[in-house]
Amino acid sequence: MARKAKPTKKRIPLSAKRRSRLKNKADALEGFIAAAGKVLDLPVQKNWLPAIKANLLVTLRHAQSVEQFELPGGGEPAPVFKV
Amino acid sequence: MANFDPTWASASEIAEAVAAGHISAVGVIEQTLARIKKVDRKLNAFTKVTAARARRAAQKIDQDRAAGLQLGPLAGAPFAVKNLFDVAGIATVAGSKINRGNPVAKRDSPLIERLEAAGAILVGALNMGEYAYDFTGENIHDGNSRNPHDTDRMTGGSSGGSGGAVVGGEVPLSLGSDTNGSIRVPSSLCGLFGLKPTYGRLPRNRSFPFVDSLDHLGPIARSVRDLALAYDAMQGYDADDAACQDRPAEPTLAGLDRGIGGVRVAVAGGYFQQAAFPEALAALKRVAAALGAKTTVEIPEAQRARSAAYVVTATEGASLHLDRLRKRPNDFDPAVRDRLIAGAMVPATLVVKAQKFRRWYRDEVLKLFENVDVILAPATPCTAPKIGQQTFKLAGVEMSVRANLGIYTQPISFIGLPVACVPIPLSPLPIGVQIICAPWREDLALRVAHELERTGVAVAPRPNL
Numbered sequence: 409m410a411r412k413a414k415p416t417k418k419r420i421p422l423s424a425k426r427r428s429r430l431k432n433k434a435d436a437l438e439g440f441i442a443a444a445g446k447v448l449d450l451p452v453q454k455n456w457l458p459a460i461k462a463n464l465l466v467t468l469r470h471a472q473s474v475e476q477f478e479l480p481g482g483g484e485p486a487p488v489f490k491v
Numbered sequence: 492m493a494n495f496d497p498t499w500a501s502a503s504e505i506a507e508a509v510a511a512g513h514i515s516a517v518g519v520i521e522q523t524l525a526r527i528k529k530v531d532r533k534l535n536a537f538t539k540v541t542a543a544r545a546r547r548a549a550q551k552i553d554q555d556r557a558a559g560l561q562l563g564p565l566a567g568a569p570f571a572v573k574n575l576f577d578v579a580g581i582a583t584v585a586g587s588k589i590n591r592g593n594p595v596a597k598r599d600s601p602l603i604e605r606l607e608a609a610g611a612i613l614v615g616a617l618n619m620g621e622y623a624y625d626f627t628g629e630n631i632h633d634g635n636s637r638n639p640h641d642t643d644r645m646t647g648g649s650s651g652g653s654g655g656a657v658v659g660g661e662v663p664l665s666l667g668s669d670t671n672g673s674i675r676v677p678s679s680l681c682g683l684f685g686l687k688p689t690y691g692r693l694p695r696n697r698s699f700p701f702v703d704s705l706d707h708l709g710p711i712a713r714s715v716r717d718l719a720l721a722y723d724a725m726q727g728y729d730a731d732d733a734a735c736q737d738r739p740a741e742p743t744l745a746g747l748d749r750g751i752g753g754v755r756v757a758v759a760g761g762y763f764q765q766a767a768f769p770e771a772l773a774a775l776k777r778v779a780a781a782l783g784a785k786t787t788v789e790i791p792e793a794q795r796a797r798s799a800a801y802v803v804t805a806t807e808g809a810s811l812h813l814d815r816l817r818k819r820p821n822d823f824d825p826a827v828r829d830r831l832i833a834g835a836m837v838p839a840t841l842v843v844k845a846q847k848f849r850r851w852y853r854d855e856v857l858k859l860f861e862n863v864d865v866i867l868a869p870a871t872p873c874t875a876p877k878i879g880q881q882t883f884k885l886a887g888v889e890m891s892v893r894a895n896l897g898i899y900t901q902p903i904s905f906i907g908l909p910v911a912c913v914p915i916p917l918s919p920l921p922i923g924v925q926i927i928c929a930p931w932r933e934d935l936a937l938r939v940a941h942e943l944e945r946t947g948v949a950v951a952p953r954p955n956l
Contacts, residue, residue, distance in 0.1 A: 440836070441836060444835070444836040445832075445836075448813070448835055448836070449817055450813075450816055450817060450820075450832055450835060451816075451817065451820050452832065456825070456828075456829055456832070459825070459826075459829035460829045460832050460833050460836075461833075463805075463829055463830045463832075463833035463834075464833040464836055464837070466801075466894070467801065467802060467805045467833055467834060467837055468837065468841070470797075470798035470799075470801040470802050471798070471802045471837060471838075471841035471842075471844070471845065472841070473794075473795055473798045474795055474798050474799045474802060474841070474844050474845050474848050475841055475844050477792065477795055477844075477848060479844075479847055479848060479851050480851065
């Protein structure tokens with residue numbers, strides 16, 4: 409089915425400092441996946457790494473958006489019995 | 492009944508015809524099995540056809556009728572279930588290769604038992620995305636479910652076969668599961684009515700889970716009356732599901748025709764309209780106009796709720812499959828395996844925050860129902876994508892189809908609200924709209940859906956197969 413073309417978000421060139429920070433983060437994530445794989449006794453084959461890393465990045469991005477939200481008190485998911 | 496066509500009649504019409512003696516239950520089942528044989532090569536909706544069992548059940552119904560016994564409200568109506576429901580005598584594969592080696596189920600799911608007690612006849616198990624971690628209906632082990640409106644397109648998932656079989660005229664009724672949208676997404680892409688009940692309303696024991704704190708089971712059909720009949724037959728407590736509420740059944744069928752006078756309807760704005768394709772917005776507008784919805788409500792922090800649902804799904808799903816990931820990683824669909832492994836590695840600090848956020852979000856959304864009774868939202872951002880399509884553009888950003896067809900369903904199931912999905916017959920492909928209600932108000936969601944069906948706004952279009 410023909411779809412109306414939508415404008416793609418314009419990508420702003422990254423500064424060298426930002427590029428370096430992202431590269432460090434990506435490298436750190438590879439190390440994290442390797443370490444977590446060992447700790448959790450999960451097999452992480454080399455050719456799976458790009459997909460696992462991409463999925464982890466997306467999940468962490470979602471998690472960070474939740475983390476940034478300031479919750480009021482009382483949000484504890486605990487067994488609370490009200491009388 | 493010369494014109495009676497059980498391959499497109501509703502379950503309630505079939506039951507009426509069987510009760511009146513216009514057609515035998517055996518006749519219905521033989522025509523159903525012939526239809527499955529004819530079209531399922533194209534649709535790939537079934538993974539198992541339980542023909543012998545169906546024939547035995549049909550014979551029993553015909554014998555009961557001949558003996559003058561009262562028949563159930565679904566007597567003779569064929570149905571099929573997503574292959575994560577336990578069916579006695581076959582392994583519950585849940586779309587996977589790994590589970591094929593499991594022992595066969597000893598007993599049917601309680602929902603199958605309850606539908607059969609109402610006279611419905613199980614004819615088989617249906618294709619699904621592996622372990623329900625999917626919105627596409629694709630499956631590398633069993634082949635892809637195909638959309639009867641265009642077999643090059645997705646059914647949506649993960650209850651892909653549950654959508655394809657019903658709109659393909661193989662059965663009038665199916666059961667699916669919905670963790671993040673897996674009943675509503677295929678209902679939308681296939682052009683069907685679907686019901687995701689309130690979390691805890693229908694028992695889930697003897698079905699294979701995905702994310703226990705988000706899993707729901709429910710029906711898909713071509714008519715609202717069939718949804719109501721099936722839902723009413725399936726209500727009831729079962730102590731073997733810890734989340735199932737011991738709450739009296741609240742039948743919905745008798746109230747379907749009560750109309751919608753006095754019902755306050757609002758449209759979800761903001762997040763629910765930002766990334767939608769024109770067809771999703773056109774369908775929403777059509778439903779809003781038909782219901783006289785003039786107000787727009789903002790579901791607070793819906794995007795963040797979707798993110799929190801994403802995190803809970805990834806981590807709880809990973810927790811469920813951890814042992815299988817360790818022992819049989821090569822037997823997973825790689826796309827599912829890599830998501831689950833990533834989910835296993837998300838730090839717990841972030842997961843706890845997502846859980847706490849869920850409590851806050853639920854309380855905020857429930858406040859909306861002090862001023863409105865029904866909230867409308869798109870079910871999917873677009874009509875059925877092509878099978879194999881990896882990405883689409885949402886609000887100008889290239890995104891994964893597999894992960895994002897449920898962007899509008901996830902923030903709702905995250906807090907367990909009941910939703911009826913209604914099909915809007917746009918051309919060339921249908922698309923669904925969600926009718927969202929307060930907890931335990933399935934009656935209202937179905938009543939509004941029925942009003943849209945009665946006025947011709949919502950209809951399950953018949954494909955040319």
